[in-house]
Amino acid sequence: MLIRRPADIKSSEITDPLIYRQRREFIKGAAAISALAALPLRADAATKLSGVKKSTYTVDEVLTPFNDITTYNNFYEFGTDKASPAIQARNFVPRPWTVTVEGMVKRPMTFDIDDLMKWPLEERVYRLRCVEGWSMVIPWTGFPLNEILKRVEPTGSAKFVEFTSLNDPKRMPGQRSPVLDWPYVEGLRLDEAQHPLTLMVVGLYGEVLPNQNGAPLRLAVPWKYGFKSAKSIVRIRLVEKAPISSWMRATPNEYGFFSNVNPDVDHPRWSQSKERRIGEFLKRKTLPFNGYGAQVAAMYAGMDLRKFF
Amino acid sequence: MAKAALFFVCLIPLGRLVWLAFNGGLGANPIEFITRSTGTWTLVLLLVTLSITPLRKLTGYNALIRVRRMLGLFAFFYVCLHFTTYIWLDQFFEWASILKDIKKRPFITVGFASFVLLIPLALTSTNAMMRRLGRRWQQLHRLVYLIGIGGVVHYWWLVKKDITQPALYALVLALLLGYRLTLWLQARKRVAPPPAPITPVNLASHK
Numbered sequence A: 001m002l003i004r005r006p007a008d009i010k011s012s013e014i015t016d017p018l019i020y021r022q023r024r025e026f027i028k029g030a031a032a033i034s035a036l037a038a039l040p041l042r043a044d045a046a047t048k049l050s051g052v053k054k055s056t057y058t059v060d061e062v063l064t065p066f067n068d069i070t071t072y073n074n075f076y077e078f079g080t081d082k083a084s085p086a087i088q089a090r091n092f093v094p095r096p097w098t099v100t101v102e103g104m105v106k107r108p109m110t111f112d113i114d115d116l117m118k119w120p121l122e123e124r125v126y127r128l129r130c131v132e133g134w135s136m137v138i139p140w141t142g143f144p145l146n147e148i149l150k151r152v153e154p155t156g157s158a159k160f161v162e163f164t165s166l167n168d169p170k171r172m173p174g175q176r177s178p179v180l181d182w183p184y185v186e187g188l189r190l191d192e193a194q195h196p197l198t199l200m201v202v203g204l205y206g207e208v209l210p211n212q213n214g215a216p217l218r219l220a221v222p223w224k225y226g227f228k229s230a231k232s233i234v235r236i237r238l239v240e241k242a243p244i245s246s247w248m249r250a251t252p253n254e255y256g257f258f259s260n261v262n263p264d265v266d267h268p269r270w271s272q273s274k275e276r277r278i279g280e281f282l283k284r285k286t287l288p289f290n291g292y293g294a295q296v297a298a299m300y301a302g303m304d305l306r307k308f309f
Numbered sequence B: 001m002a003k004a005a006l007f008f009v010c011l012i013p014l015g016r017l018v019w020l021a022f023n024g025g026l027g028a029n030p031i032e033f034i035t036r037s038t039g040t041w042t043l044v045l046l047l048v049t050l051s052i053t054p055l056r057k058l059t060g061y062n063a064l065i066r067v068r069r070m071l072g073l074f075a076f077f078y079v080c081l082h083f084t085t086y087i088w089l090d091q092f093f094e095w096a097s098i099l100k101d102i103k104k105r106p107f108i109t110v111g112f113a114s115f116v117l118l119i120p121l122a123l124t125s126t127n128a129m130m131r132r133l134g135r136r137w138q139q140l141h142r143l144v145y146l147i148g149i150g151g152v153v154h155y156w157w158l159v160k161k162d163i164t165q166p167a168l169y170a171l172v173l174a175l176l177l178g179y180r181l182t183l184w185l186q187a188r189k190r191v192a193p194p195p196a197p198i199t200p201v202n203l204a205s206h207k
């Protein structure tokens, strides 16, 4: 093939971490000074996360380059073109930031993102399969969503979990257009939300999560199509009835509540049997539950997955 | 001179793709990029071709007609690239899956139909064919209206949610076809005598 791409070596891989961090400190100091000069202070994407454990929930596949993961994004809050979040989210400042957990819980709580970042973090390499027919392999950093759920203690009547993303057209220019019903809403069944694979993500490639990937806090639910993994989450609500997600509201016949990756159930307008792994030439077969069937299929035993798509 | 310049202008989108391909500029999903780019330029060139007649009539600048064929053939050239990208880079000659797409995916069905309809127009674009077909040449080439509509519908049906782009193309197409429709209706009002009853006599005279 003629198509050539530059090698994706990140500076952090070349530079000794100690020097790197010292440099960061220096830059921070410099930034503090320049703040006096009223220069905008960037949110610290690209800051290395420390004390991250490697998790065993990791697939042994070639990682998608950092550059592809951060320039090819479906994040309609920052434009509908996949190249535009990297540009339009550049000056987004994901601070101050809290996430409120409420609804059918014994102890509703509000967490500050800077506190969440101090929780034990682990790195997991997950597959991501977009409903559009492409996929990536991504090293996320985060903690299981269940860590939050355990603390708030869902009541017996809580059956579903609803996730709401930030609604702020001033900071998210894509929201000035009514492509979707803002704010972005997604949902999981409680057992799906409690599943050990369901990850709250705060980092990518060992660094603070870039804005265009859903900073400061997003979900990664690897056995479902990408849009189920809500980004820039500000509220988590435990509810009795299945939430109506933004995509279900937009086109009910094309997007169902579960949206598990399923090669046998086509999107009404295109096939889901194959996918193009970003960076590869030939398409590969899409796996049921995106290859996580051994871990998750039991949750759907006896369900007609054509009906509950 | 001007025509030669236009020829090279029409090659710029292809040149850009080649340049980007060699400089890592096609993004994370190069095949999607190429498919979309060649599709976009097919539609743009179709609409530019369709705008020649209205422009000519509105400006009285008749020399425009001399570039119309070239523009139409470039539209055909880009749809061939677009189709080849799909068959080769996207589907990698998986005929079963290609046939299934054409049958089952309405946006592919419509795109494919438009492509197939363009073939006879390209084949009959020579002077010799024009002469040979006479009045039927024009009738045949009116298919381009249908092809334009097909192209816009194809685009409309393939976008996931944000229909801004296809809506813009639809608007331009509506203006271009609306202009022709208006002229046609006016002409009919001016010349059409009250419809004559159909009798064997005037049927014969229409032979």
Ligand code: HEM
Binding pocket: B032, B035, B036, B037, B038, B039, B040, B041, B042, B043, B046, B079, B082, B083, B086, B108, B111, B112, B113, B114, B115, B118, B147, B150, B151, B152, B154, B155, B158
């Ligand atoms: C006159 C005929 C055609 C025209 C005017 C046309 C035009 C277009 C346009 C404007 C796009 C969207 C570009 C964008 O997203 O920016 C597109 C995409 C596409 N077209 Fe066509 N096309 C035609 C024929 C075909 C044919 C024959 C096929 C295949 C059999 C085809 C397959 C596709 C595919 C697969 C896409 C990309 C869908 C995606 O990336 O989501 N098109 N085309």
